[in-house]
Amino acid sequence: MSDAPAAPLPTDRFIVGVDLGGTNLVVGALSVDGSRQFGMHSIPTRADLGADGVVERIVQLIERVIAETMAATGYSRTQCLGVGIGSPGPLDRERGMVIFTPNLGWRDFPLRDRVQDGVKLPASLDNDANCATLGEWWLGAARGGRNVVGLTIGTGIGGGLILDGRLYHGASDVAGEIGHSTIDSIGRRCGCGNYGCLEAYASGPAIADRAREALVGGEPSTMPTLVGGDLGRLTAAVVYDAAKQGDRLAIEVVRETARFLGTGVANLLNIFNPDVVVLAGGVTQAGDALFEPMRAEVRRRAFKPAVDACRIVPGILPNAGVIGAVATFAQRQGLM
């Protein structure tokens, strides 16, 4: 966030936001004041194409969104100020580099400059979960929060921190890797190489893994039928569907997920004492079935003054990552 005094936000300029996920790539544009949204197209990331292939898809989608925005508004291309990119991390923001992403398989990749070269517009890079948190703080469920923790739970678990009203990056842009905090020091193996990370219990793939393990153990469940007998097709979404239909094993898997998330969130409450924790991403779509037992676990584990000070809410923006990517670009340019 810039220390420069904020100028009035122009409505006749727009910024493109890119939300690069392990599974999907979403691109949209917002007027700088946040009042108008354009595009918001989602396509598969296709990590299998490699970094070059993914960059090509990003650039094509940005061009499409710029064209659509111009068509919808009558603006010229010069009214597009640039591109904010949210990417899985860790990153080096200053150099615009992706240092490492387990879910895309990239190392030391100059994502910002590659996109910048492709679209001939200035670009900025920030962590995807930082962007999602900033999006919910700017226009979503965490609006008005002073100390905000955001968790984005999908293929992985990302985290973002807004402390004393500012996006907090830490000493080397790694801050907020909450998915890789240990909740069980001798626990499940994580994609990052460690054991017992929160992500190894409560990400989408981890939920599917835990359900599969319980099924292999022979517990009765409708889940095998829902995937036509092929447990390889089991996903968190299938677990949630089965739970909604009353499948006891699936319900227990969801409750366990809530307890694991509640443990991670309680740690954040005891360490950060935030006024808002906002959780978003596919895994949170279980709604109250997840949030109620999660809040109960947090109450069990966190100090009461921390619990009392904090609301734990689902994200409300379908495209928080894109919106936050726009906000990070605007902030780096001193526009907000």
Next chain:
Amino acid sequence: MSDAPAAPLPTDRFIVGVDLGGTNLVVGALSVDGSRQFGMHSIPTRADLGADGVVERIVQLIERVIAETMAATGYSRTQCLGVGIGSPGPLDRERGMVIFTPNLGWRDFPLRDRVQDGVKLPASLDNDANCATLGEWWLGAARGGRNVVGLTIGTGIGGGLILDGRLYHGASDVAGEIGHSTIDSIGRRCGCGNYGCLEAYASGPAIADRAREALVGGEPSTMPTLVGGDLGRLTAAVVYDAAKQGDRLAIEVVRETARFLGTGVANLLNIFNPDVVVLAGGVTQAGDALFEPMRAEVRRRAFKPAVDACRIVPGILPNAGVIGAVATFAQRQGLM
């Protein structure tokens, strides 16, 4: 930290600092510029005397330190600006209340006002571990750090956070309760009522408990001899002595302690990305025997950019808590 411009720090004024621990109570005084120290007397806290009895001991020791400072300097009592108190938490800083301390057994106790009434000087209250962290940042091992995490490991495990150069308190003054972050969600029972808190593994009493459990299991060791056969007298200090003398079981207990602490510190690196982690308190007196395997565990568990950005160091101030309590008072008065 005050936003007001810092005035030149007077050398001819002094502030008394109180470091209230579960076991010992330490009181000293510093000139406001930090250049001179007086007193630094440590007496047993005597929590068994109840809150009133402990307050009486605090007030008596403050009076003694003020008298000694006046005698040593020729200053008058009016040159004593006030008293900074560091206390176990959680606290309500604004109201000067101790909300709850498991180790002293207090609830909703107006510590600041009781001390203020006793010595007839303005007082401020902050978390003991916040004070210790601020002390190491002001005059000790964390000097120059921008994002600092401090851990004080003794009877309990306290934590303090300095983020972007400011002591961070969170939404309701609970921030930094790192000892009560879960490292094993179905793990050891903690004094706070939860399971698997870092404190339940690596505080002084937890180290003694783990050693005792291993001994009851029948493992050969010199430790029973060191305590005259009475395992109730086993402390972390005894474990450390035995480890220094080459006792294999004691060495393993120290290594395990390092792994548990390393897990907690790795979580802090992945979440906060600090440039300094400073660890102090009795448990850290094992020195390299503890710090080397702890750093190794951190390297195993934390993201490399976070590891590379951070030095993990022992505290160097024998009375960081007192020094930091003075600093919190000075900051609240806008003096620094």
